[in-house]
Amino acid sequence: MSTARDLMIVALGEAPSRPLERGDLSLALAGAEAYDLLRGEAIGLTGDRLVPRRQPVADDRLLAEAASLVVREAPYERLEDWLWRRGRGLASVYLTALERDGHVSWERNRWLPFRGGRTVLGDTEERRRAAHRWAADEPVLLALAAAVGIRDEPTAADPADPSVTDDAVLTLLAAVHDAVMELEAVRQRKAIEDAAFANVWRGA
Structure with a gap:
C-alpha cells in the first residue's frame, strides 16, 4: 500500500x-x-536527519526508488533537503506511472486527438483502496492532502490531525507543510518581482 499513489489518486x-x-x-x-x-522501518528520524535503517523489500517501484535515494553516510541528510530533492517533478512521475498501469486515462475528443484534456480515473482496485483510506479520514493522508489544498488547509501550529501522536510522523508532516509554505513564498516573491519589472517597462 503506497500512500503516495493514494495521495495522487485523491488529488x-x-x-x-x-x-x-x-x-x-x-x-x-x-x-x-x-x-x-518510516512505517516500514526503512528509515528513522534523528532530529531532522533521515537515518537509513535497513534496505526495504518494496514491490512498489517508485517507493523502492525513493529508498535508494536516502543518503547512507553520516551526517545523513536533512529531511527538508530530501523532500526538495526527491520532490522535484514527482507529481508528473506519479501521473505517468498511474497512466502506464491503467489507473488513469485522458479524456479525448475531436479537438484533443492526443493526450490532453482532463484525467479520468479508472474503476480499479487501487482507486477503491485510495477512496477507502480517504473516506476513513486516515490522518496522515488527510494531513498531506491539506498541505496542498485538497481539503481544508491546516494551520501552521497544527499541520496534522491531533490523532497523530508519533513524533517522527509529526516532524515529517510539519516539514512537508513548511516546504509547501516556502514554495508559496517563492511564488509570491516572483510574482511581485515580475509585476515590478512589467511596471518599469510600462513606465509606471
Missing part, C-alpha cells in the same frame, strides 16, 4: 479547496514516500 479525484500547484503536490508525494519508509 486527481477530489475538488481542491484552492488551486492545486504541481510543485506543492510533488513535495507532499515525497513526504508520503518518507512516511511509508
